[in-house]
Amino acid sequence: MPRVADHEQRRRQIADAVCALISESGLDAATVARTAAQAGMSVGLVQHYFRTKDEMLLHAFKEVSAHIRTRADRHIEEGIAHQQPIARVLAGALAEFLPLDDARRVEFRVARAFAGRALDAPALAEVDVGTARALRAEIARAVHNGKECGEVEQGLDPWPAAVRLAAVTEGLAVQIYRDPDGVEGISAAALAAQVLEGELAAVFTGECRQYAGRSRSAR
Incomplete structure (x- = not known):
């Protein structure tokens, strides 16, 4: 051992x-x-x-991706444990993909470098694609769960919503990395929160019946 x-x-x-x-x-x-x-x-x-160097780089890429996923998963676990609305849980998880502090800026720079090399390296591309697919699947699952508990309208298709939220998160990460001090007096963290909350509010328009019921019964 x-x-x-x-x-x-x-x-x-x-x-x-x-x-x-x-x-x-x-x-x-x-x-x-x-x-x-x-x-x-x-x-x-x-x-x-x-x-080989390629094996070493592949392992490092997997490690970076795993670190980000672990933190995002921790937000999800804690949110479920504390009976938070799905939209709030998802906001915290998606924020882990944003370069909002020194550690996440390093991860973003490394991930971007690997993504560039992945254009010509199938093994790296597999990790890159797998990471993106896992994020979309997690968001789609959250939207589906929102439909079941009342936070999301029944007629909403989870996959287009998941693709949009993933795309917004990825684009937002680029913007924050480029301008870490924010724009026009708005800090990067505040800007990120506003953008994510706005996008999530367009999808999660209702209130979870399960948590609302528990909240009322506890009064």
């Missing part, structure tokens, strides 16, 4: 080194030699875990 844990720790350490190099100097900086130096390892040890 300890040996398995050590292996996973080293793989994460290498992925963190790759991301640090990409964030500071771009994708081309993430060579095996520089990654080894950044991680405080020998080149041979890095190559023990990843035979």
Whole structure:
């Protein structure tokens, strides 16, 4: 068990080194030699875990995507536990995809660099597409659940709504990364909240019957 844990720790350490190099100097900086130096390892040890640079980059891309998903999933779990409206839960989850602090700006820069390379690298493209599909599916599921509990109109198709919300989130991330200080006196965080709340309000137009009933019975 300890040996398995050590292996996973080293793989994460290498992925963190790759991301640090990409964030500071771009994708081309993430060579095996520089990654080894950044991680405080020998080149041979890095190559023990990843035979090629492409394998190393693929693992780092998966790690970045997993980190973002883990935080988004945590918002969903906490929202369900605290019986929050689906729209509010989704707003918190989508915000994890936005570069609103230093850590998320690094993730965004790294993810964008990988997305560019994915145009010519099928393995990276598979991760990129899979991440996008998972986000759309999660949003569509939230819209479907909203229809069941009364937050969403019965006639609304979840998939077009999911595509629109995902597209808004992706475009908003680009805008915030480009102008991290916000626009015309509105901070990036406040701007992001306004945009997401407005888009979600257009989809989640009602009130969840389940949570509303519990709230009234608790009075």
